Amino acid sequence: ACSSGNGNGSEGETEGENAGESSGGSKTLVFGRGGDSVSLDPSRVTDGESMKVAANIFETLINFGEQDTTLQPGLAKEWEASEDGLTYTLQLEEGVKFHDGTDFNAEAVVKNFERWANGDADTFPYYQSMFGGFKGDEGHVIESVTADSDYTVVFQLKRPQAPFLKNLAMTMFGIGSPEAFEADSDGFGENPVGTGPFKFVEWKRNDSITIEKNEEYWKEGLPKLDRVVFRSIPDNGARLNALITGDIDLADGINPSDQATIGDDENLQLFERPSLNIGYLGLTVTREPFGDKLVRQAFNHAIDKQAIIDAFFEGAAEPAKNPIPPSIPAYNDSIEGYEYDPEKAKELLAEAGYPDGFEMELWAMPVPRPYMPDGAKVAEVIQKNLADIGVIAEIVSYEWATYLEKASKGEADAFLLGWTGDNGDADNFIYALLDGDNIGSNNYTYYDNAELHEILIQAQTEVDEDTRNELYAKAQEIIHDDAPWVPLAHSTPLLAGSADITGFKAHPTGSDILSNVDFN
Amino acid sequence: MSETVTQQIPREPEEKVAGPWREAWTGFRKSKAALFGAVIVLMFVLLAFAGPLIAPEGINEQDMSKRLMAPSAEHWFGTDDFGRDILSRVIHGARISLWVGFFSVIGSVIVGSLLGIIAGYYGRWVDTIISRLFDIMLAFPSILLAIAIVSVLGPSLQNALIAIAVINVPNFGRLIRSRVLSIKQDEYIMAAKGIGMKDTRILFSHILPNSMAPVIVQGTLAVATAILEAAALGFLGLGAQAPAPEWGKMLSDARNYLRDAPWTMIFPGLAIMLTVLGFNLMGDGLRDALDPKMKS
Amino acid sequence: MDSRQKVLGVSGLRTSFFTDGGVVPAVDGVDFDLYRGEVLGIVGESGCGKSVTSLSVMGLVPNPPGKVTGGEILYGGTDLLKLNERKMRKVRGNEIAMIFQEPMTSLNPLFTIGDQMVEPLRIHRKISKKAARGKAIDMLRLVGLPRAEEIMNEYPHQLSGGMRQRVMIAMALICEPKVLIADEPTTALDVTIQAQILKLMKDLNERLDTAVLLITHDLGVVAETCSRVIVMYAGKVVEEGPVREIFRNPQHPYTEGLLKSVPDMRFKQERLDPIPGNVPRPGSIKTGCRFAARCPYAFGRCLEDDPDLYETGDGHRARCFLREGKEAGAYEGALAEG
């Protein structure tokens, strides 16, 4: 279609072609996804679908690597941290303009950070969680943001924050046009103005968002596409179908089971999103009998991760043994995962005083998540595994919001859940999910280990990378032994696109920048 | 003329006494469609009871090596994504659907009749309040109401059943109310009053029995609807939970395999359709037999 | 008697209903002739087949389940039963028109009187809308409706029962049919209104020379309105003759019983003389005379054979073995014996 010039395709393709031509033969990419964005002002929202679009409208000071979370120049050409880790000085790109024609400069950066720092928890939720609070809060990390010159920005921190630069690279902190958000801060989410490769055009709620090429984009020759349309198609099957019929060019949320179909279709290609997630079975330690480490270990032995991955991730995942994915440098590969060994599990159960097993509730997520395409199915396998060691599990499911709320109150015996990393830092996994500080928030297992806590707090302010990694290696050992989770898998979310797409690289954070994408 | 035949009242041969119910049964039997419906329903009822005996395999026997196999001699309806035999699951699913169908309708009938009788018999402000309540409930998109109720109670088969029962209450309530109102005008009620019968007795011995026919008809048809609604909730993940072989849930699981394994979708859908069809046929037949006036 | 012009000749008419409960021979061999300008009455109790007879003549027996299974209906030399639907349509409303019992439901509630009045004209005559309206208004005046022009634009529910029946009559007569069949036109009306309508029908019959087939179950109406009568019982004609003859000198035991069982308003009877038993459902009696079971004079043969219509006098015929080959005089003998 818009995709290719090689005319005489099959009947089915002609449709698309006609449609494409009537809009002037421009290159339009239609990206099908599972849900609509909530807002296009990324600093205000938390959902991945919003980020996906925002990442192409806004740019961050620092970029992640194409397919990893290494730090790359973004709107800042270069940066420098002081010895004590309290001062960061960033040199900005010159000659960059916002979509509304205003200039991007240090002043604009300052204004963006002021806007956020003067906000509150519900307007800029991520700012709070990444930088510890707002202006005046005790936990607030940033002392000041100042423009040293037109193109030099200086961040002064109150205390060292190890993942500071990584935080800056998050899509949420994309720099918007001060002119636009000062004029209408609330309406900014409907009319976003950034410096990114694409400009916002139209938003049909729950249906499509259209962005078009930023002709003035500062990177030479980019973007290659003229238009991108993000379409929401909630149903995975329907989305794949739309891809096959040519209604869309690129689709995420591909069911692992459809890998074969896509592989067989020469008009399609498959993309893998590098994993930055963990799917796990949480065991609420405050609920009997999960207070007993032996029971938890027994569960770790009882569950056949590989079978689950084979059946419901279709192999597009790797079995997990740690709470963080291997792509994170702090990953402790020396840990031996628990073997799938029902006999061993039974022994452990007997040792814990449950030779005949027990009855429990097994909570399954009602919705597909990137870290687990089908929680209910996984639960069914686990149910079967547990039955093998004598544990009778009843599968329970709630609507997603209820599920999270009830789980966070510790009402579940064992529950399926997962986490996708925001910035590729170990802290964003281990501390967020397993530290006692986060009980009632994201620590759904109510696991609280003082030793672990010490280590995690220390790691947060440690600037030296190696020392930090050692601390996290230790932390992983402790967690492995206490086994509050059964880590299941690090999934590799799948995308598929038509075969003539080039230059698409799926980013582990889920925010794919499409400036390099093209059709051939 | 000596052989004059004189009779006061011609002696009719003593015929078999056929009560209204028996009469209805005769009428019902005459309708081929209704009988066909009854046969379908009966078949599913039998399946529901005898399921464990006749189902070729256990319903929850996972066998990952046999995933998504096409229909074959061994697995007539193929297998699903856990390698479970779809035929067995469809057979077991009958129990769930019939259970929800019957009991939700019984619930709606009981509550609806009670409200309907109170409204129709006592009239005045009681009637106004109850009728308004029905209006309100009917103005809701019923599936949304059901979803909301299940959201409150938590998704499970039982709660889906409750939700379905609740949303169908006004239908029965209105029906009974209008029956009561119209029967109240009938001359035999006048006659009963005329012989000095008490109101409550009139209610229970005259009005209620005469309202039953349409309720039975409506009830049969409502079972059909309830099965559909339960399947819809199951499809949305708000009904029966895994690994229950609920038909709607099976369909929702099948969506992912539409392309590669359409049989996972075809057979549960057919099962729903057939059951519902059976109840609809039966309801139509019952209506013609019991209550030919009620056509809507 | 054949000097009069015969407009409609019905002979051996059989109409049955094929229902789930079996075949119901609603009309089971009916013969009669209708002469120009006369008012012929058909009397009989409910369910004896009066309406079905008239519907058969119109070709309007509801099908399914009803069907004319035999006989012929001669109108102007053609057998109406042999006409196809298209040709039959030309007869209906044009040559033979009909009015029905229920003036309340026989008019379409959703169309104005005017619309319905002009319909037959528009169907059968090549005539402009305006001319048709004019004719319709004239017709409404003829049947004695005041405010004819306004009524044209009104709907049936705005009229009273008597007015509606007048409209029905006007509508039936608008194409100047040769035959008007009136199926219990006054049963649903009050006596005072009935008197108005009957008077109107008699007037019109005289003025327009239309033959009228008046169906009723009210002997009084027959006595006051008709010149000849047919008495029906269980799907068959049991007696036929001039009005005076039949009322003064009934030849069939049923007619006799019927006359005796009606109270007369003019004097007080101590006791009525009812016909015992019930009106049989059509088809429930298979052999013999249909009336035998209720007949005070019935004898063995009555239960086995089916009597024919026997001539008993000038244009007077009765379906009773007592009249077989006998003249009227024999009847008295039988009475004396019985």
Next chain:
Amino acid sequence: MKEPLLKVEGLKKHFPVRKGALGRVKGHVKAVDGVSFSVMPGETLGIVGESGCGKSTTGRLLMRLLEPTEGKVVFDGKELTAIGSEEMRKTRRDIQMVFQDPYASLNPRHTIGKILEEPLLVHGVKDPKERKRKVREFLEIVGLSGYHATRYPHQFSGGQRQRIGIARALMTNPKLIIADEPVSALDVSIQSQVLNLMQDLQREFGLTYIFISHDLSVVRHISDRVAVMYLGRIVEIAESDQLYEKPLHPYTQALLSAVPVPDPGFVREQIVLEGDIPSPADPPPGCPFHSRCPFRMEVCKSKVPALSEQETGHSVACHLYPEEARGNDNKTLVTEGSL
């Protein structure tokens, strides 16, 4: 002199006509508008009139199946309009009703036995054997057989059902039977059977009847006295012979002349009334009949004539006739708009 069994004075029933959302009363249907009469024990009072004139309503008011708007009903010395509902319920065993529609007045789901037992049960006959016996007895009295008790209403013909209706009315041994068009739905040959039955029963049980009908021939046959109703009022009431032979009210005259007589030789002067019966929701002012009356006078348009006795036992409500209460009004007939 004998006391009347039933005495009715100024009975009125106005049905409110509700309209609109709030059900505001927008007027009244004056179904019965001031009816007075009395009935002697053992006699039959016929009530005739055209459809909608309030006959049935009157019947129902007498039994208090409807609550009267105004007026008094005294039965057997008891003022029915003043007693409580429980007492009324008990009194009903003495007043029974036979309905017009033999199809609608029997509960289709009950057997005849059950239908007939019900009155006994209600009025305290506890012994089932006794009840069964009585049912059988009464079935035979009305000309049916005992074995009919196990059947359902739809298995009977209209005439038989009406017999059942009569049997039900008889079960409690009532003093007064109000028969609302009991034969109107029946075929002529059956009608006479039922009429005879009713007469026989009256003799046997010493019953008093109020016989409602629109058929003047039937009423004449069965009644001792007849009341003619028009638009909710009694316009004339007299011994039946007197009324039929010498009707006084113009309406009665027209009514009688309109009834077809099954005698082709009979000739009479027919008075064909013009126009239709007015609606009881909107009755003409003054004499309700004045809009159709061939003899209407000025006074008729404004003043409602009261029922006044002209001869013994023959009362009429018409300005043509002297009324005690009336002064020396002009009595000339104004023949404006006669036929």
Next chain:
Amino acid sequence: MLQYIGKRLLQLIPVLLGMTFIVFMIIRAIPGNPAQVILGQQASPEAVASLEAKLGLDQPWYTQYFEFLAGILTGDLGESLRTRAPVAQEIWPYLAATIELAVFAMIIAIIIGVNAGIISAWFQNSWFDYAAMVVALIGVSMPIFWLGLMEQWIFGIELNMLPTTGREEVRNPVNAITGLYVIDTIIQGRFDQLGEVIRHLILPGIALATIPMAIIARMTRSSMLEVMRSDFVRTARSKGQRMSLVVYKHALKNAIIPVLTVIGLQMGILLGGAILTETIFGWPGIGRYIYDAIGFRDYPVIQSGILVVAFFFVMINLLVDILYSVVDPRIKYD
């Protein structure tokens, strides 16, 4: 007439009020904190608490309820908790999408259903009658989500004839003016787009039309059969009127009245009950909008959404009542 409409609208108020109350209570009974949902799985408790306060969710329920009511009176349906956009402004495109689909489906349903019903009644017991009624019976017995899936499988996957998701060809997007794309494309003279829009309507339209079509056909048939037996039809025939005219002129007008009721009811149901179809066919409609809002505990959206749908439902029924009086002169409203 106007007075009648006014009165009916007044009568609506208690119904809608009752509905708002019930909705209000039900959704607040749903466990799950909207603030938590909005801020996501990874939000901090302080953020949640602060958002709660900001949204007024920490107020007692009656305060919240009366504020909601007060808002409605001033035409303010509140702001979506999730998108922060005013619901009144946000809701229209969803509603338009559903209206377009529902109207399209209803048109199919009426055209086919009414005619099938008429012909079935006219030729009662013919093969057409049997076939049509069997199809109709299957139609009412069909789970529409299954039908939708089957359609996607057959027409989308196997035959690849028709688009299975969305409302338009996104590469050639419709410029929304009214939100009803059929109308928008016609106004703008974009007939290429109109074709696409209609192609997108077909599959979901059929899925949605099936049940009403079947119900309408059955209703029309039984209503027609009754009317065909009536006296005035016999009168019309006795005038020598052609059968087709008798059927389509005299009988249909009378028979259509109960069918209108059914059409009204079904239209209401389509508007609110299209969730399943909308889900399967990726249709950005109101049912889906409300359903998602339930997932997000987006109270204002659920409340207003249901209220709007109910309002339409009642309005359609009012419209049907008014149509009655157009068809039937006996009905007078005063």
